[in-house]
Amino acid sequence: MEWGKERLVWLFLGHMSVSQVANLLSRKHKPWILAAYGMWACRCVLGTRGTAMVLIHTTVSFCVAQFRSQFLSWLCSLSLLSTLRLQDVEEVKRGWCTTENECYLLQFTLAVRCLCYTSFSLELCWRPPPAERPSYSLPWMLAYVFYYPVFHNGPVLSFPEFIAQMQQQEQSSPKTSLSILALGLGRLLFYWWLAELMVHLMYMHAIYSSASLLRAVSSWTLGGLALAQVLFFYVKYLVLFGVPALLMRLDGLRPPPLPRCVSTMFSFTGMWRHFDVGLHDFLVRYVYIPAGGSQHGLLGALFSTAMTFAFVSFWHGGNDYLWCWATLNWLGVTVENGVQKLVQRPRVQHSLVGSTSSVFPEPGQLNKRWWLRRPSSSPQELAGDCMPLLPLVPPPC
Incomplete structure (x- = not known):
């Protein structure tokens, strides 16, 4: 930096x-x-x-x-x-x-x-x-x-x-441009300061350059260091993508969304879709869909996904570790999509609902049981008794 x-x-x-x-x-x-x-x-x-x-x-x-x-x-x-x-x-x-x-x-x-x-x-x-x-x-x-x-x-x-x-650039007044600049610059300076803090006080680069140190730590510590490295990578890209995004907004353009925090993502598909949105859109538009996509059945989807990750590996340098990394990502995305399609089957959904209904009863059943348990209560008493249960019921979409 x-x-x-x-x-x-x-x-x-x-x-x-x-x-x-x-x-x-x-x-x-x-x-x-x-x-x-x-x-x-x-x-x-x-x-x-x-x-x-x-x-x-x-x-x-x-x-x-x-x-x-x-x-x-x-x-x-x-x-x-x-x-x-x-x-x-x-x-x-x-x-x-x-x-x-x-x-x-x-x-x-x-x-x-x-x-x-x-x-x-x-x-x-x-x-x-x-x-x-x-x-x-x-x-x-x-x-x-x-x-x-x-x-x-x-x-x-x-x-x-x-x-x-x-x-067709979006025209904005000088006052609007100034507010965009002030808000964006404040965020960028905070992210930059945080990245510098992680480098100088948490020794992000030095730790991962010491193979002997990584071999000596426990598995839990190694997992924590891996998570810290991923979070540092996220903060760094908030700066690397945040500066161009701010300038694009000042030019009247709409930049791709900034990377989503990796701590909120739990899947390979979500990571690829929301971390680098511009690269994801490029891969889908120019590699995945022209290669066949999901329109040619399961084998076509597997082939298109493999071609996409092959291009990503080659674009990054084509080293052996990159091919292994791309293969693992391809396997992760494939397994996730396979499980998702399996869960969407009516028979599997019915089995899952039946196995979890005893642990997590439906809101309607919960209210029905409460009503049957206290048939003599007035509506005002029932409303007061059920208030603690309201947060358990998910809000409508």
Whole structure:
């Protein structure tokens, strides 16, 4: 976060200033002004060669998309993504960067931008080819790829959502924008302070770098450390996604929801659906549904889910531990969906209701038993006696 405070924060502030000036002077040309600023900010952070690499990837993907073939578009995106893992390419990129952090940021930026030009290419393949389609032109693709608040880390916003919101931005008064900025900035500073506190006082990074320490602790302690690491990951992403989300709101756009607290989620499906909403929507729209989804029966759903997690593993780097992680997630989601479908069967539901009715009686049965037990009571007495039972009855949906 020290490196981010030196460079990225000032560039984000510059984007906010340029965006507000563009709103006042030339709202019609705002997308192109922000695209130009994004290219300049990219050059400041990644250098001329890093910016040229992003431009080359974007241009190649745009040219391949003109064939309107989903197969070629996916082949192009996966090929460009695989070049990031080549040893020779990594050595060249390390020669461009002065620090390891800059090299990692370039690597991660190119991976995130891969999702953007993949979204543009597939959307172009799905559209009928009219004579003029200004929205699916190279300038709009560059405006989408170089939109700076989401440039380095996301969150992911599909091309149709981006262009629809950019062309019909929500206009807000200066007072409203100021209140959005004050409230969002207050939350971000609190999350940032909490993340720094966890790093410096709870030694989040140091503990997990010490294999001997992790082997020495008990299983309960190890489980607590794992939960603490997940919570730290959540707080960190509140900052990483919160800053772009705040800038997007100031630009009149609607960002994906921030990650939901991991302590409130208890399933693999819920974690994937609510932690990174933008990535989840991308996977469903461009991987799961085109692969067949649930429309082709059980085997089709299993295959589509496997393809989705295979892409996630490959996109993250394709290492052995990532394939194991993706396989475990696939198994978890599959088991959860299987149990859910099993429980939805009428016979199983009847058995579950019968086995739990003696432990948790229905509200109607509870009131009936109470009435039969005290037949001589007046309505006022019954109302007073039943008041403690009211919280046990769930409110109507």
